[in-house]
Amino acid sequence: GVAAGLVGALLLGLGIEAMNTVLSDEGQEYFQTSLMLLAAGLIVQMVLWMRRHGRQLKREMEASLGSSVAQQHWWGVFGLVAIAVAREGSETVLFLGSLAGSGQGLAGSSFWLALGLGVALAAGTFYLLQLGGKVFSWAIFFRVTEVLLILLACSLLVSGVEKLIDVELLPVLVRQVWDSSGLLDDGSVLGSVISAFTGYRARPSLTVLLVMAFYWLAMWRLTRPVPVSANASASAGVAQA
Numbered sequence: 001g002v003a004a005g006l007v008g009a010l011l012l013g014l015g016i017e018a019m020n021t022v023l024s025d026e027g028q029e030y031f032q033t034s035l036m037l038l039a040a041g042l043i044v045q046m047v048l049w050m051r052r053h054g055r056q057l058k059r060e061m062e063a064s065l066g067s068s069v070a071q072q073h074w075w076g077v078f079g080l081v082a083i084a085v086a087r088e089g090s091e092t093v094l095f096l097g098s099l100a101g102s103g104q105g106l107a108g109s110s111f112w113l114a115l116g117l118g119v120a121l122a123a124g125t126f127y128l129l130q131l132g133g134k135v136f137s138w139a140i141f142f143r144v145t146e147v148l149l150i151l152l153a154c155s156l157l158v159s160g161v162e163k164l165i166d167v168e169l170l171p172v173l174v175r176q177v178w179d180s181s182g183l184l185d186d187g188s189v190l191g192s193v194i195s196a197f198t199g200y201r202a203r204p205s206l207t208v209l210l211v212m213a214f215y216w217l218a219m220w221r222l223t224r225p226v227p228v229s230a231n232a233s234a235s236a237g238v239a240q241a
Contacts (some may be wrong), residue, residue: 001078013093026038029167032098036160039098042091045151048222098156145218150223151198154215158199161211174206 016035020028056081061080068076129141164170179186181202186195192199201208 001081002085004078004082004237005087005089008082008086009089009093012090013097016093016097026167029163033160033163033167034097035094036156038158039091040096040153040160042094043149043156044219044222046091047149047153050142050146051223094217095152095156098159099188146199146223148228150219153200154212155195155197157215158208158212161208162205165205165207172205172207173210177206177209194217 019031023031046216059082065077066079068074068080125141127139161170166170179202184194184200184202185191186200191200191202200210204212
């Protein structure tokens with residue numbers, strides 16, 4: 001199941017690379033833009049889904065696997081594992097393709113260095129999580145990664161919007177609202193890292209600022225805690241039904 005899921009993700013990566021090869025320069029711009037926007041949307045969807053189902057996800061997967069093993073339904077085990085790995089692997093491939101398209105591409109050494117560091121950090125985090133809650137808290141892990149993913153989605157959205165402006169599918173409105181390069185230049189080492197993770201721009205256009213404002217307003221609305229009274233009302237409604 002793990003092998004099948006990885007093969008599925010690899011085939012998606014090969015498909016993305018093939019599309020970049022056969023498309024014209026203009027077609028590649030549109031394709032990379034769509035990848036960035038799709039990746040941003042998937043990240044937001046994943047964060048919202050995990051907020052709703054994260055607590056019972058482990059228990060549900062263990063129950064499903066336990067039932068399949070008890071019935072010796074090995075195709076069920078295979079399917080569950082393959083789908084889970086393929087889903088996460090495909091998202092990873094899509095995110096990496098989007099990030100490669102927004103930078104120097106797969107030929108850039110910084111991309112591969114960042115990829116290697118990311119894999120090493122993921123492996124180290126997984127190891128710490130397996131040591132138990134006394135060493136590393138799952139709740140803290142999910143909260144930190146949730147914030148990082150929301151910031152990354154904003155960065156991909158901003159890059160996608162800038163590409164839409166470049167191909168004249170979106171108006172620029174005002175080319176430069178301010179210039180904060182004196183405080184933090186997004187072309188410097190530190191500035192480029194912050195820009196890649198948050199969508200920060202030292203010389204933002206009005207269109208980019210409006211999109212970022214709408215994005216953060218939407219995320220605030222979607223991720224704010226539900227009041228206790230609303231939970232109680234919902235429970236009462238379910239009980240009556």
